[in-house]
Every structure is written in structure tokens, then in C-alpha cells.
Amino acid sequence: MTKPPMLTAQQALDHLLSHAKAVSKIERVPTQVALGRVLAEDVNSLVDVPPLDNTSMDGYAVRIADATTPGQMLKIVQRIPAGSVGVQIEPGTAARIFTGAPVPQGADAVVMQEDCTVLEDQIDQVQINITPSSGQWIRRKGEDLTAGKTALVAGIFLRPQELGVAASAGLTHLNVKRRLRVAAFFTGDELALPGEPLKPGGIYNSNRDTLLACLKSLGCDATDLGIVPDRLDATRQALRQASKDHDLIITSGGVSVGEEDHIKPAVTAEGRLDLWQIAIKPGKPLAFGAVRKSEKLEDGEAWFIGLPGNPVSSFVTFLLFVRPFILKLQGRDAIAPQSYLMRADFDWLKADRRNEFLRVKINSQGGLDLFPNQSSGVLTSASWGDGLIDCPPSQAIKAGDLVKYIPFSALLS
Ligand code: AMP
Ligand code: MG
Numbered sequence: 064m065t066k067p068p069m070l071t072a073q074q075a076l077d078h079l080l081s082h083a084k085a086v087s088k089i090e091r092v093p094t095q096v097a098l099g100r101v102l103a104e105d106v107n108s109l110v111d112v113p114p115l116d117n118t119s120m121d122g123y124a125v126r127i128a129d130a131t132t133p134g135q136m137l138k139i140v141q142r143i144p145a146g147s148v149g150v151q152i153e154p155g156t157a158a159r160i161f162t163g164a165p166v167p168q169g170a171d172a173v174v175m176q177e178d179c180t181v182l183e184d185q186i187d188q189v190q191i192n193i194t195p196s197s198g199q200w201i202r203r204k205g206e207d208l209t210a211g212k213t214a215l216v217a218g219i220f221l222r223p224q225e226l227g228v229a230a231s232a233g234l235t236h237l238n239v240k241r242r243l244r245v246a247a248f249f250t251g252d253e254l255a256l257p258g259e260p261l262k263p264g265g266i267y268n269s270n271r272d273t274l275l276a277c278l279k280s281l282g283c284d285a286t287d288l289g290i291v292p293d294r295l296d297a298t299r300q301a302l303r304q305a306s307k308d309h310d311l312i313i314t315s316g317g318v319s320v321g322e323e324d325h326i327k328p329a330v331t332a333e334g335r336l337d338l339w340q341i342a343i344k345p346g347k348p349l350a351f352g353a354v355r356k357s358e359k360l361e362d363g364e365a366w367f368i369g370l371p372g373n374p375v376s377s378f379v380t381f382l383l384f385v386r387p388f389i390l391k392l393q394g395r396d397a398i399a400p401q402s403y404l405m406r407a408d409f410d411w412l413k414a415d416r417r418n419e420f421l422r423v424k425i426n427s428q429g430g431l432d433l434f435p436n437q438s439s440g441v442l443t444s445a446s447w448g449d450g451l452i453d454c455p456p457s458q459a460i461k462a463g464d465l466v467k468y469i470p471f472s473a474l475l476s
Contacts, residue, residue, distance in 0.1 A: 067320070067338040067348070072383060072418050075341045079351060079384055082366075085394030086310065088241040094229045097221045099282035100239035101393045108214040109233035111205035115148075115165040120200040123179055123189050124149075124158040124170035130191040139187050143167065157189050166201050173200035208232055218396030220282065220476060240394045245278050246305035246365075247271070248288035250298065250317035250326065251372060256290070269442060270315040270377045274370075277381050278313075280475045281389055293317065298329035306333070306354040306365040310392060313385060316372030318348045326350055326369045334364055341384075342456065344417040345376040345439035349384060366392075373439040379420050379451070382474040400473040402453065404465045406430040411460040418456050422448035423468065431468060445471075 070078070089103040118124065129137055137157035143149040145163035152158055152169035160166070160173060172195035180190040208214050214232040215225055221239070229237055254268040255261055268290055278285035286309065291301045298317070305312040317326040318338065327350065330336040336352030350369030356362040368385050370377040382400075390398045408430035411421065422444035423431040431452065434444040450470040452460075460466060 067340045069340045069342055072341060072343050075339055075349065075351075075384060076387060079368075079388045080391055080398070083388050083391035086240055086243065086392060089238050090241050091236050091238050094226055094234055094237055097226060097229070097237045097239055098223065099280075100221050100237070100242070101282065101395050102215055102217055102219050102221060102225075103238045103240050103394065105213050105217050106215050106229065106232065106234060106237065107211055108208040108231075109210060110208070111210050112208040112231050113202055113204060113206070116201050116204050117145075117163055117165050118160050118173045118200055119162060119202050120173055120175040121161050122173050122175040122177075122200065123191070124152060124160045124166050124173050125191060125195060126152060126154065126170060127172050127195050127197055129155055129157075130172075130174070130193075130195055133192055133194055135191045136188050137191060139181075139189050141167065157191070159189075171197050171201075175200060216396070218394055220393075220395055222476070242282060242284045243311065243389060243392055244286070244309045245283045245311045245313060245389070246286040246288050246309040247274055247278070247313045247315075248291045248301050248305065249315050250291050250293060252293045252323075254290045269374045270370075270372070273374065273378050273442070274313065274315065274381055277378070277386070277475065278389075281386060282393070283389060293323045293325060295325045295329055295332075298325040299333055302329055302333045302354045302367075306356050309365050311366040311368065311389070312354060313368050313370060313381070315370045315377045318350045318369040318371055330354060330367055330369070334367065336367065336369075341380075342417045343379075343383070344415050344419045345373060345437075346371060346380045346383070346420075347376070347417075349380055371439075374442040375422075375445055376439045378442070378445055382451075382471075383420070386474060400469050402467050402469045402473070405468040407433075407452070407460045407464050407466045408462055409433040409460070410462055411454070414454075414457050414459040416456055419452075419454040421452040421454055423450060423452050424448045425450075431466065450474075 140156040141149045142159040143164040144161045148165050149167035152167045158167050174195050178193045255265045275285045317324045330352050334354040338350050352367045353364035370380050387398045422434045426432050453467040
């Protein structure tokens with residue numbers, strides 16, 4: 064049997080991304096339900112935000128020319144709560160004003176109420192106890208968004224704050240890419256679902272919950288096709304079912320080249336497949352290919368990515384390879400996860416020849432601690448940790464070294 068080619072993580076990623084083309088279908092959805100969608104087109108603001116110069120403090124709107132020395136008395140001639148508009152301010156006068164209210168014409172500063180005195184027997188006068196500077200406590204018209212200018216750019220993943228920006232721009236609806244449809248199934252005769260009794264030699268299917276949740280956090284429509292036994296016919300049948308209504312099929316387990324590993328022959332029979340060895344740890348075997356949607360070529364194919372079965376390996380390979388592939392299919396702009404140079408507060412002297420992804424956690428001194436058991440079967444390492452160190456091949460880590468840290472939060476959005 065020929066051994067699959069050995070690729071670096073970068074080679075595998077480049078290969079995957081060279082195939083992924085963004086879905087073209089666009090849907091128009093209400094802004095409030097656009098969370099987790101990918102914006103399909105740039106959107107322009109319908110309004111200036113804020114719409115007028117307004118005050119960021121409760122206080123008094125004044126002309127600085129009237130308050131050049133502390134202690135100046137000004138006549139209070141108008142009161143402007145948020146939501147109403149005052150009138151031109153005349154020399155020697157001030158406007159009582161409240162946060163969010165438009166600054167009246169002629170005023171060029173706001174003095175916060177803590178810097179003013181109003182005497183009980185002279186309530187129509189305010190004493191300005193400071194010399195205000197021009198523009199103080201004034202939020203300028205359009206300083207956040209300008210009418211007609213881009214408020215949000217195509218390709219961004221819509222988070223809560225983007226929905227808020229769209230709403231402040233006056234947009235009731237957004238044009239987004241249709242959701243990616245991803246089917247997942249899990250191979251292994253040993254697998255059982257939580258709630259079922261475990262037979263001897265059995266283990267619970269943890270990859271189902273990890274991987275489906277990963278898909279959801281990336282904004283995919285995820286279909287669970289359940290556990291598939293280690294048989295060629297069952298695997299082929301699951302692939303045929305999965306390919307129909309999905310853009311991408313992901314599986315866990317069965318991607319090695321042993322007698323009980325049926326992914327390779329099954330995908331090859333239903334489409335095409337490359338089986339790779341990737342020089343990473345955890346991870347290593349990864350399968351990439353496509354499954355025909357029907358016997359008719361013109362019906363197209365669904366992409367296929369087969370992940371290894373070990374729970375940490377399938378999680379890490381999902382984050383490193385499936386996530387960027389999905390982001391590119393979704394039409395997202397930023398694909399590479401944000402990483403940071405951080406200090407290791409541990410020694411890792413048994414450097415591996417492979418590129419290792421170590422589960423670590425940020426400590427209260429701002430350094431990284433290592434989970435003691437880095438086995439690919441120990442999923443609690445990923446739950447304890449809050450990210451991965453991307454450790455280059457054959458590189459030992461000494462306490463104090465700066466290392467490349469990628470938080471899970473950057474890999475799950
Ligand atoms: P495989 O890649 O099929 O050779 O599986 C490698 C290891 O991962 C074996 O110990 C399997 O029992 C385990 N494994 C495979 N699939 C799952 C799963 N869905 N949940 C938990 N462990 C799994
Ligand atoms: Mg297996």
C-alpha cells in the first residue's frame with residue numbers, strides 16, 4: 064500500500080483554499096436576525112450618526128467667548144432634553160442641556176453640571192466655574208457614520224456590534240450570503256450516544272457535539288447524520304445521503320489506511336479523494352475530496368473533508384483546516400485567525416519533528432501555562448485551555464520564550 068504524501072500545515076491549507084469558491088446566492092434578511100451571517104455587499108449609512116452635534120454630558124451649552132474667566136454668570140434661557148432641538152444661543156446666555164440633546168446653534172462648548180453652580184435664589188442664572196475649551200463635551204455630527212458612506216464592508220461576519228452599526232445607520236435589512244449547509248457523520252463501531260449504555264469497548268461519541276457546535280459557531284446550517292458503522296456500504300450510503308442537500312460533508316474517524324478505515328474507498332467510489340498525512344500533532348491524517356450529488360455530472364458535487372477520530376485531533380484539524388475552508392466558501396474577508404506573541408511559562412523540551420499545536424491557558428501573570436497531558440485523546444486539555452500554541456517542527460520551548468498563541472475564540476468565529 065502506498066503511503067499518503069506528507070504535507071506541511073501550510074501546504075494543506077493552501078491546497079484546500081485554492082479549491083474553495085464563495086457561494087454566490089444572496090439573501091435579504093432583517094438586521095435583527097443577521098447574527099452569524101456574512102455580509103454580501105458593502106452597505107452605506109442612510110444617515111449621519113450622530114445626526115447633529117450633541118452633548119455627551121448633562122450641563123450647560125455656552126459660547127466660550129462668554130466664559131473666558133471662571134465665575135462668569137450666564138442667563139439660562141432654554142432647556143434642551145434629548146430628543147428636542149433648541150434655538151440659537153445669544154451672547155450672555157446658556158442652555159440647560161442633557162446628554163444626547165443637540166447642541167444649539169451658536170454654542171461651542173458644553174460645561175458639565177459638576178463645573179457649574181446655580182444658586183437657589185437665582186435659578187435663572189448659572190455660574191460657570193471653569194474656562195471651557197472649544198468643543199468640549201460635544202460629539203460631532205457624523206463622527207461615527209456619514210450618510211452615503213460605507214458603514215459595513217462586504218465579507219464581514221456579522222457580530223452583535225455589526226448589527227448595532229447597521230441599525231444606527233438606519234438599515235432594516237441586510238444582504239447576506241446564504242448559509243453554508245454542512246452535513247456531518249461519525250464513523251466507528253465503538254461509538255455510542257450519551258444516554259445509551261456503553262457496551263464493552265465502547266466510547267461515547269464526543270466528536271458529534273464538538274464538531275456540530277464548531278459548525279454552528281461559524282454560522283453554518285449543520286446536519287447531524289449520526290454514527291455510521293465501520294462498513295463500506297454504510298459509509299457509501301451515508302455519503303450519498305449527505306451529498307444531496309449540502310455544500311460540504313465532514314466526518315470523523317476512519318481516515319487512516321487500516322482495514323477498518325472505509326472513508327478512502329467509500330469517497331473514492333462516490334467521488335474523488337486525496338488522503339494526506341499532515342506533519343502536525345495532534346492531527347496527521349486528513350482526507351479532502353468531493354462526493355457526486357447524483358449520477359448526473361451537472362448536478363455537481365459536495366466538498367468532503369474527513370477528520371481523524373481522536374477527539375483533540377478532530378477538533379484541532381477542524382479549527383486549522385475546515386474553518387478556513389468554510390470561511391472561504393462563505394465569502395468571508397479575513398480567514399487567518401488572529402495570533403499573538405506570548406510568553407511561555409513552562410518548558411517543553413521534547414520537541415517533535417511535527418508542527419505541534421499545544422493546549423495552553425493564559426495565567427494571571429500574562430504568560431501561558433501548558434496542560435500536562437497533550438495526548439490527542441484527552442479532550443479536557445482543550446476545555447481547560449483557552450488556545451493553542453503553534454510550535455514549529457523540532458522547536459523546543461523554554462520558559463520565557465515568546466511563542467505564537469492562537470486563542471480558541473479566534474478559531475471559533
Ligand atoms: P479512527 O480515526 O477511526 O482510527 O479513531 C481514532 C480514535 O478516536 C479511536 O480511539 C476512536 O475510538 C476515537 N474516536 C473515533 N471517533 C470518535 C468519536 N466520534 N468520538 C470520540 N472518539 C472517537
Ligand atoms: Mg475508527
